[in-house]
Amino acid sequence: MRNKTIKQSAKEAAVGYLSRRDHAETELRRKLKTRGFDAQEIDQAISHCQEYGWLNDTRYAAMMVRNGVAKGWGALRIKQEMKMKGVGEDIVNHAIEESDIDWYEHGKEVAQRKFGETAIDSPKEKARRFRFLQYRGFDFDQITYALAVTDE
Template sequence: MRRQPPKISAKEAAVGYLSRRDHAERELQQKLKMRGYSEQDVQEAIDFCQDYQWLDDARYAAMAVRNGVTKGWGKLRIQQEMKMKGVHELCIKQALADAEVDWFEQAKSVAQRKFGNQPMDTPKEKARRLRFMQSRGFDFEQIRYALSVDDEYEG
C-alpha cells in the first residue's frame, strides 16, 4: 500500500517546523523525508528557508550551546547532542569557541547544585559522583576540579 502524499507543500511543512523551534539543517531534512516529500521538494524547502535565514546551523549551534549550559551540561555532552542533530563540525567548533563559558566553573556549579556540601566519604559515593559528572559531559580534569579530587585514589 502506498503512502498518501502529504497534504501541504514541503516548504509549508518546513516553515511549520521552524515556527515551533529552531532546527539543524539535517534534522529538518530528515523530518521532511519521513513525511514523504521527495528529495527535490525537501532540498527546495531547505534552500527556501535558508534564503530567508529561517534555517541557520550556526545560529542553531549557538542556541544549542546556550541551552546546554542552562541544563547544566558540559562541552562534551553539548557537542554530542549537536552531532546527533547533524550540525556541521565547523559550526559546532565555532559555537563552542564563541561561547564564553568557563567549563571548569560550569562543572563546579553543577556539582554544587547536585551534591551541595555533602561529604564524599566512600569510594562508592565518589564513583557515583564521577559517573554523574561524566554523564553530564564534563571531562576528567573538569570533574576533578569540580569535585576537588586531587588524584584518582583519594577517597
C-alpha cells in the same frame, strides 16, 4: 467538502517545523523526508528557509550551547547532542569556543547544585559523583577540578 484534503507543500511543512522551534538543516531534511517529500522538493524548501534566515545551523548551534549549559551539561554532552541532530563538527566547535563558558567552573556549579556542600566521605561516593558529571558531559580534568573544589 471536508473529506478533500489539501496536500501541504514541503515549504509549508518546513516553515511549520521552524515556527515551532529551531532545527538543524540535517534534522529538518530528515523530518521532511519522513513526511514523503522527494529530494528536489526538500532542497527547494531548505533553500527557501535559508534564504529568509529561518534556517541557520550556526544560530541553532549557539542556541543548543545555551540550552545545554542551562540543563547543566558539559561541552562533550552538548557536542554529542548536536552531532545527533546533524550539525557539522566545525559549526559545533565554533559554537562551543564562542560561548565563553568556563567549563571547569560550570562543572563545579553543576556538582554543587546536585550534591550541595556535603563532603565526599567514601570512594564509592566519589565514584558516584564522578559518574554523574561524566554522564553530564564533563571531561576528566573538569570533573577532577569540580570534585576537588567541593571536597575541601
